[in-house]
């Protein structure tokens with residue numbers, strides 16, 4: 001359904017353009033959950049925004065590659081057609097619902113508006129549908145919440161309202177950008193269960209952007225690990241957790257806390273930080289943090305290899 005090939009996103013800086021996403025390939029099938037994982041600053045959100053052509057331009061722009069949705073090329077789609085596609089066929093759930101929802105309209109009005117604008121639904125019918133949507137996403141007593149303003153709802157309920165808005169036009173593809181980051185752990189689990197259930201029941205394609213590997217284990221069919229604007233490993237979720245190949249993936253998995261059963265031990269961390277876009281090192285972009293770095297890694301950027309079925313990895317170890 002969604003096929004991204006060789007996507008390049010460029011950031012204009014005072015010192016000239018710098019690559020922010022570099023030659024990214026990604027696909028999502030109908031009924032499939034794909035997780036895009038990496039630390040902050042790896043280019044995950046930019047990738048999600050690029051698919052919807054929502055990059056703030058300037059300073060960011062799509063500099064190359066192809067984004068096909070149901071066979072249509074999105075990078076060259078006229079703005080009017082792109083607007084029709086957004087919300088209706090591809091919808092997005094943003095990170096922080098408090099900033100994504102409009103504070104001066106009730107949540108019911110905002111959900112109804114999606115239906116009125118995209119499908120031409122009459123206002124009274126749209127309100128009824130908004131009520132049903134709030135019920136479907138598990139908002140308790142939706143009749144008493146439909147006229148609430150975003151600030152009158154808890155973070156979890158706001159995120160449910162955002163999901164209701166995203167689902168209003170029954171999209172084929174849902175892009176969720178760190179949808180649980182701003183929520184406490186219990187509510188996070190509820191929202192993830194909700195997304196997984198809706199994805200199954202509606203046969204949605206789901207592209208979930210996250211840095212949380214617990215979320216990945218719970219939701220993903222396939223996982224893409226991103227570092228410094230590149231996909232460094234792609235694998236089915238079971239394969240990724242059972243045999244992580246790229247040293248970055250191994251570092252991410254090693255740094256997940258697994259409870260206290262092992263007693264007190266220091267949690268391993270990946271040394272250093274993600275390089276800023278304008279200072280990505282030559283060769284393998286991970287080489288200055290990699291525990292297995294070799295000479296060649298400092299000079300030559302590794303090409304994509306396929307060491308197993310459905311697995312792609314960019315590392316000279318393979």
Ligand code: SF4
Nearest residue numbers: 284287290297315316
């Ligand atoms: Fe580490 Fe080299 Fe592999 Fe990069 S290419 S991840 S530096 S071993």
